[in-house]
Amino acid sequence: MTMATTIDKAGPRxxxxxxxxxxxxxxxxxxxxxxxxxxxxxxxxxxxxxxxxKTSGEISAAVNPWWVYHPTLSNYxxxxxxxxxxxxxxxxxxxxxxxxxxxxxxxxxxxxxxxRMKFWxxxxxxxxxxxxxxxxxxLLFIPLFKMFAVFHDYTGIQLLNHWYVLVIVYPTLTVPxxxxxxxxYFASIPKELDEAAIVDGATWMQTxxxxxxxxxxxxxxxxxIFAFTVSWSQxxxxxxxxxxxxxxxxxxxxxxxxxxxxxxxxxxIMTGALLSxxxxxxxxxxxxxxxxxxxxxxxxxx
Amino acid sequence: MAxxxxxxxxxxxxxxxAVRGIDLDxxxxxxxxxxxxxxxxxxxxxxxIAGLEDITGGEITIDGDVVNDVPPKDRDxxxxxxxxxxxxxxxxxxxxxxxxxxxxxxxxxxxxxxxEAARILDITELLERKPKALSGGQRQRVxxxxxxxxxxxxxxxxxxxxxxxxxxxxxxxxxIKKVHQxxxxxxxxxxxxxxxxxxxxxxxxxxxxxxxxxxxxxxxxYHKPATKFVAGFIGSPAMNxxxxxxxxxxxxxxxxxxxxxAFPLPPERAARYKSINRDDKLLLGLRPEHITDAKSNSxxxxxxxxxxxxxxxxxxxxxxxxxxxNGAQVCGRANPSAGAQDGAPxxxxxxxxxxxxxxxxxxxxx
Numbered sequence: 001m002t003m004a005t006t007i008d009k010a011g012p013r014x015x016x017x018x019x020x021x022x023x024x025x026x027x028x029x030x031x032x033x034x035x036x037x038x039x040x041x042x043x044x045x046x047x048x049x050x051x052x053x054k055t056s057g058e059i060s061a062a063v064n065p066w067w068v069y070h071p072t073l074s075n076y077x078x079x080x081x082x083x084x085x086x087x088x089x090x091x092x093x094x095x096x097x098x099x100x101x102x103x104x105x106x107x108x109x110x111x112x113x114x115x116r117m118k119f120w121x122x123x124x125x126x127x128x129x130x131x132x133x134x135x136x137x138x139l140l141f142i143p144l145f146k147m148f149a150v151f152h153d154y155t156g157i158q159l160l161n162h163w164y165v166l167v168i169v170y171p172t173l174t175v176p177x178x179x180x181x182x183x184x185y186f187a188s189i190p191k192e193l194d195e196a197a198i199v200d201g202a203t204w205m206q207t208x209x210x211x212x213x214x215x216x217x218x219x220x221x222x223x224x225i226f227a228f229t230v231s232w233s234q235x236x237x238x239x240x241x242x243x244x245x246x247x248x249x250x251x252x253x254x255x256x257x258x259x260x261x262x263x264x265x266x267x268x269i270m271t272g273a274l275l276s277x278x279x280x281x282x283x284x285x286x287x288x289x290x291x292x293x294x295x296x297x298x299x300x301x302x
Numbered sequence: 303m304a305x306x307x308x309x310x311x312x313x314x315x316x317x318x319x320a321v322r323g324i325d326l327d328x329x330x331x332x333x334x335x336x337x338x339x340x341x342x343x344x345x346x347x348x349x350x351i352a353g354l355e356d357i358t359g360g361e362i363t364i365d366g367d368v369v370n371d372v373p374p375k376d377r378d379x380x381x382x383x384x385x386x387x388x389x390x391x392x393x394x395x396x397x398x399x400x401x402x403x404x405x406x407x408x409x410x411x412x413x414x415x416x417x418e419a420a421r422i423l424d425i426t427e428l429l430e431r432k433p434k435a436l437s438g439g440q441r442q443r444v445x446x447x448x449x450x451x452x453x454x455x456x457x458x459x460x461x462x463x464x465x466x467x468x469x470x471x472x473x474x475x476x477x478i479k480k481v482h483q484x485x486x487x488x489x490x491x492x493x494x495x496x497x498x499x500x501x502x503x504x505x506x507x508x509x510x511x512x513x514x515x516x517x518x519x520x521x522x523x524y525h526k527p528a529t530k531f532v533a534g535f536i537g538s539p540a541m542n543x544x545x546x547x548x549x550x551x552x553x554x555x556x557x558x559x560x561x562x563x564a565f566p567l568p569p570e571r572a573a574r575y576k577s578i579n580r581d582d583k584l585l586l587g588l589r590p591e592h593i594t595d596a597k598s599n600s601x602x603x604x605x606x607x608x609x610x611x612x613x614x615x616x617x618x619x620x621x622x623x624x625x626x627x628n629g630a631q632v633c634g635r636a637n638p639s640a641g642a643q644d645g646a647p648x649x650x651x652x653x654x655x656x657x658x659x660x661x662x663x664x665x666x667x668x
Contacts, residue, residue: 192387195354200401200448201375210400214391 045277052076052271059266075271085272087246088253091163092232092276095249098167099231100224103174107223110175111182112208116194126183133176141240144169148241163247166238170231177230178223185219186212221287229280250276304365304455304488305330306351312359313346320346322512323360328490333482335491337499338509338535345460347509348492352458353377365455380449381458384465386441388433388448395420395429398447412451419450422484423477439470446478450485457482459491463498475501496536500524508532525656530585530665533658539590539622542632545662546586548578557586557659560628568603568654575659578668587658587667590622593634595642596649603655609634614642623648 051059053071063069079085113119114126148160159165189212197207213220238252248256254272258265306328313321321343328334336344349355351362353374362369369377380401388397395416402412420426423443433441442462449457462478463471479502482489493499499506500520508515508523508531516528527533533541546559555572558564567575578584596606612631615622621636634650636642659668 190385190387192383192385193389195352196381196383196387196448197389197400198354198374199352199379199381200452201404202400203375206404211389215389 045274048270048274051266052274054267056265056267075267076275079268079271079275084245084257085253088248088250089276091248091253092250093279095163095166095170096228096231098164099170099174100227102167102171103178103227104220104224106171106175107178107182108213108220109208110179111186112204112212114179115183115186117204126180129176129183130180133173133180137173137234137236140172141236144172144237145240161242161244161247163242163249165241166231166234166249169237169241170234173234174227174230178227181223181226182216182219185216185222189215225284225287228283232276232280305332306456306488306490307363308347308351308360309362310360311347311350311357311362313343313350313355314358319512321350324509324512324514326507326514326517328488330488331486333489333491333502333504334507335493335499335503335505336507336509337493337496338515340494342509343512344492344494344507344509348458348460348490351456351490352379352381378452378455379458380452380454380456381460382442382445382449382462384461386433386445386465388441388444390433393430393432394425394436394444394447397433397444398451401448401452415451415453416447419447422450422481423447438466439474442466442474443477446481450481454487457487457489457491459489459493461493462491463493464495471498478502497538500536506536508535510535526667527587527658528667530587530660530667533587533660533667537589539633541658542588542590542593542630543585543660544588544627544630544632546584546628546659547582548575548580548584548659550580557584557654557657559586563607563627565605565607565652565654571654571657575668578659583662584668585660585662587660588632588652589656590633590635592653592656593632594651594653595634595636595640596651597637597640600651604651604653606649606651608647609650610647611642611644614644 047065050066050068052075053068053073055070055072055074058068058070110129114122114129145160148165152158152160159168193211193215194207197211202210233251234249235251238249239255242248242252245253245257250272254269254276258269258272306326308324308326310323310325311321312319312323324343324347326334336347338344346355350357351364353369353372357370364377364379389400392400398416398419399412402415407415416429417426420429423446425440425443425447428436428440428444433444436444442465445462459478463474466474475498478491482502491499491502500523503520505517506520506523507517510531516523516532518526523532523536527536527541530543534543544559546557549556549558549564551564551566554566555576556564556566609623609625609627609632611623611625613624614636615624616638618638621638621640621642623634623636623642625632625634636648636650640648642648660666661668
């Protein structure tokens, strides 16, 4: 009897220990791979930072490229003192802000309609929205250019070569994806929640603004981050649609003004790249706090 | 508060008939429970009254007005959902007052109504909490509070207790009954639990396959079921159905269950059943409490027989006994002191004063 009891006890204990050993090994491997990935992905930004602190002379000198022998802030001083660079910055900010607002104004109601109001063709439309996102922008920029040219011919309004043309173009990239993200978030909200609101006397609009938007807030933040990142870093469209220096946005501005012929001003290019990466970083840092799901907890059972 | 009428109401989803033309009158202040197995159309019916589903055919009136094309928000109804459907980003007080705030009620009146509902439901100390900080029972109370503050014409409950554990369910059942006694609002309540239906309802509506099988008070349904479905659905353990036929033995009308077992009918029953065709296939419907050990009961209409028990289930206050008769498993209730044992014979009596005779093919109670 005692023997049997001991054996019974030993069985599960051995199993427990092996499980915890499994977990330890899994953790070790995760750390190994995470470290490799972190080093791999931090390489370019660190190299950018190092180069931005060097003079042109030091960059072209045959010395260890991973060390700054004569650190200088002259690249930063020059860029931040240049009204042209600040103009690019302002253009980028205006374009991104407008695009985020426009995207949200279109995507939130669109996603709500596609997720909740069952109407003829709503499912097809939802798939269609996503498919438009799959068409690469390199395929679209020539037809779009032609459209703006034709628009100019008929109305006399010239949109090309103005920063605000991008405010019209970027939503073709951001709206489908943001809508798609939010259809998912809205669909995860229990159906009874909007039924309760409707029985409580809410209109569709009130249900959207007072129930869906607060409950799906993490999803809206995710879509906002996405729309901002896309419009901040988009390169092809501004390269195609804007040429005058005063209308350029950051990515194109840096390339076109700091590369003169075959002369690359590497120090300033790296500084510009680093400075233009700052706003998305700051925005991530602020919004990440809100970017937590689990806000629906307590709405229904479970 | 108002009465609700359903006239030949039907609902069809893509060629599937969920509700097949039902008629129902619900009086002012009445507590009506729709009960039936899943897929019987009870929830669809409730959702049509709420306006959450379109009505394919027929007419629904609330307080005399046809509401077929009236949106839910203008029907002046309140609904409590199975999974509570509380707004997760609002406090309990905000959840309860949401409907009133949408209708722009004065702040003072909102506060007064919320406080009153909170007092009725005993949730005053929870008003500032968010739903995620509440237990299941508390969430259910808040969901009811949200309905009460609106002072609607009709309360609709869609299986409100099915997410709670058994003990809490019994407690909340009593709570719902108390609330209805206080506010007296016309209530339509959907459940698949016949005990809930029996205990809460003024009248129970038993539904099956999109149709109403029977409408009646809990006692009427229990004692005078109209069909085999109702007879088998109401009551636990369920009514026994034993194949039988009617025959005349030495001038008395008898019900024959098997070659060995035949019971003479009491005079009142004999008069009712005398015109039945002797060849008709019939079912004898007997509730377990009318099949008892011989010691417990005797008198006119009680007929003795002996059964060999297969299984006994001691429940404490009684022992459930199971034995076969004519191919059917029969359940009876014996006194714990009757000495019922697995595999042992037991002297039993049936109470034929409470028997039901059903047509085996149509399922209609004769």
